Amino acid sequence: MFTIRSKEFLSPTIARFIIEAPYVAPKRKAGNFVIIRVSDNGERIPITLVDSDPVEGTVTLIVQAIGKTTKELLTKEAGDTIPDLVGPLGKPTPLHANETIVCVGGGVGTAELLPITRALKESGNRILSIVGARSRDLIILEDEMRAASDALAVTTDDGSYGKKGFVTDELKEILDREKPDAVYAIGPLPMMKAVSALTKVYGVHTTVSLNALMVDGTGMCGGCRVSIGGRMKFACVDGPEFDGHAVDFDELIIRNRSYTVFEQESNRRFTEEHACAAQQASEVVR
Ligand SMILES: Cc1cc2nc3c(=O)[nH]c(=O)nc-3n(C[C@H](O)[C@H](O)[C@H](O)COP(=O)(O)OP(=O)(O)OC[C@H]3O[C@@H](n4cnc5c(N)ncnc54)[C@H](O)[C@@H]3O)c2cc1C
Numbered sequence: 001m002f003t004i005r006s007k008e009f010l011s012p013t014i015a016r017f018i019i020e021a022p023y024v025a026p027k028r029k030a031g032n033f034v035i036i037r038v039s040d041n042g043e044r045i046p047i048t049l050v051d052s053d054p055v056e057g058t059v060t061l062i063v064q065a066i067g068k069t070t071k072e073l074l075t076k077e078a079g080d081t082i083p084d085l086v087g088p089l090g091k092p093t094p095l096h097a098n099e100t101i102v103c104v105g106g107g108v109g110t111a112e113l114l115p116i117t118r119a120l121k122e123s124g125n126r127i128l129s130i131v132g133a134r135s136r137d138l139i140i141l142e143d144e145m146r147a148a149s150d151a152l153a154v155t156t157d158d159g160s161y162g163k164k165g166f167v168t169d170e171l172k173e174i175l176d177r178e179k180p181d182a183v184y185a186i187g188p189l190p191m192m193k194a195v196s197a198l199t200k201v202y203g204v205h206t207t208v209s210l211n212a213l214m215v216d217g218t219g220m221c222g223g224c225r226v227s228i229g230g231r232m233k234f235a236c237v238d239g240p241e242f243d244g245h246a247v248d249f250d251e252l253i254i255r256n257r258s259y260t261v262f263e264q265e266s267n268r269r270f271t272e273e274h275a276c277a278a279q280q281a282s283e284v285v286r
Pocket residue numbers: 033045046047048049062063064065066067068069070071108111112210211212213214240256257260263264267
């Protein structure tokens with residue numbers, strides 16, 4: 001069992017958890033993730049290791065509630081436990097030095113990008129970051145990303161905060177102004193696809209982190225299969241980071257929709273049960 005030390009909301013649907021995991025904490029590197037289960041009969045989901053404290057024996061996860069399992073996790077409080085937390089998994093980020101690197105985060109992808117940005121900065125790179133989301137309430141970790149960057153731009157699709165527009169608008173301005181050595185982009189698949197298409201025109205190497213569906217996270221189930229430059233790779237053991245110019249994004253977008261009907265049904269049941277539990281609790285109070 002893994003005990004939740006603290007929980008803090010970063011936005012109405014995104015929370016930061018500090019969880020006791022003394023065997024995982026000392027081994028974490030930027031780019032690693034864990035596979036967790038939130039309840040005994042629950043599914044296994046991959047979540048990025050945003051940070052760790054080897055002395056305290058804790059790891060930091062930042063999770064957006066989008067379906068049954070992530071919603072269930074966000075119902076947990078400090079002192080509660082989760083049954084499984086396995087890792088660190090995935091290849092660590094290969095680190096460059098003395099380069100200019102643009103780090104682009106979209107939505108909760110900014111949480112996955114933060115440890116990479118920090119590690120690239122600590123390796124002596126000049127970091128220009130762009131953080132974007134649909135609206136102001138979904139912008140997370142702005143202060144942390146600013147601290148890890150030489151310059152930071154914020155964009156929102158609806159213009160409610162920062163510059164109105166997409167992260168690619170801001171990225172194009174940087175690419176027109178100077179020639180960075182590399183771009184790192186993490187966010188929704190359409191965003192990573194758009195960033196990769198843009199940087200390809202400018203000939204700038206681009207790394208993306210692929211949110212493929214995962215089960216075991218150790219290369220055995222084949223669930224996370226992706227096509228990279230026409231060759232089959234497993235995102236869990238060969239990635240999750242890949243050359244964005246070689247990724248078949250359209251295939252991955254289709255594969256990630258494979259279980260939508262079951263995910264929607266599971267989400268519906270969970271939401272109904274919880275609405276029911278909340279209703280019963282309020283009747284007891286009355
Ligand atoms: C290496 C890796 C690291 C990740 N790190 C984080 C993280 O730090 N924080 C975070 O909040 N999420 C992260 N994710 C995504 C997270 O695993 C999914 O959000 C989660 O599995 C959804 O489970 P669910 O039951 O709540 O939703 P589901 O009901 O399974 O899905 C709800 C919706 O989200 C889509 N979806 C499901 N799984 C994924 C997925 N793996 N990637 C993208 N979309 C998905 C579905 O198609 C569906 O539309 C990561 C994924 C990977 C592969």
